[in-house]
Amino acid sequence: MRRKQFNKNCTFFIFCVLSFIGRSLSDDLINNITCKAKASSLPNVNHQKNIKVRCPANCQLSKCRVTGTSVYTSFSGVCCAGIHAGILSANIGGILNVEIDHYGGRNYVGSTSNGVTSQEYSLSWHLDFTVSGESEPLSEPRVAFGISTTTSKPSIELS
Numbered sequence: 001m002r003r004k005q006f007n008k009n010c011t012f013f014i015f016c017v018l019s020f021i022g023r024s025l026s027d028d029l030i031n032n033i034t035c036k037a038k039a040s041s042l043p044n045v046n047h048q049k050n051i052k053v054r055c056p057a058n059c060q061l062s063k064c065r066v067t068g069t070s071v072y073t074s075f076s077g078v079c080c081a082g083i084h085a086g087i088l089s090a091n092i093g094g095i096l097n098v099e100i101d102h103y104g105g106r107n108y109v110g111s112t113s114n115g116v117t118s119q120e121y122s123l124s125w126h127l128d129f130t131v132s133g134e135s136e137p138l139s140e141p142r143v144a145f146g147i148s149t150t151t152s153k154p155s156i157e158l159s
């Protein structure tokens with residue numbers, strides 16, 4: 001009787017662990033965002049250093065609002081920053097690693113690159129970011145000892 005109960009719980013527990021690991025390794029760590037989503041609106045932006053996003057295809061370059069060059073202020077569109085930086089093709093979209101700097105900086109330079117014109121901002125700003133391609137390693141390991149160190153959150157759409 002008791003043994004039967006244990007087996008049931010054990011099976012359930014293993015299933016939970018496996019599905020948790022599976023989800024952590026797959027799409028759930030990637031936030032599907034819109035073309036105009038700003039870095040400041042990314043989940044956990046104030047606490048997390050690396051955030052992975054998926055940008056849609058066909059972002060309209062003329063609608064891009066980006067401030068900075070290579071380093072972008074948090075009020076910049078993430079996908080547009082990726083296009084400006086030459087990491088992302090506007091036609092194709094794709095995955096970006098966003099690295100957040102919680103100290104921010106100052107004197108953000110404007111430039112035109114890959115069809116996107118970015119603004120300058122000469123004052124200091126408390127939060128900025130850089131972007132890199134999907135193949136760049138994240139600075140923190142996602143999995144240690146088979147258990148995810150990152151809290152698994154469902155992907156969300158940001159407007």
Ligand SMILES: *[C@@H]1O[C@H](CO)[C@@H](O)[C@H](O)[C@H]1NC(C)=O
Binds near residue numbers: 027032054154155156
């Ligand atoms: C995010 O986008 C990918 C690719 O288009 C899709 O497979 C996945 O289901 C999306 N996730 C959510 C939560 O919408």
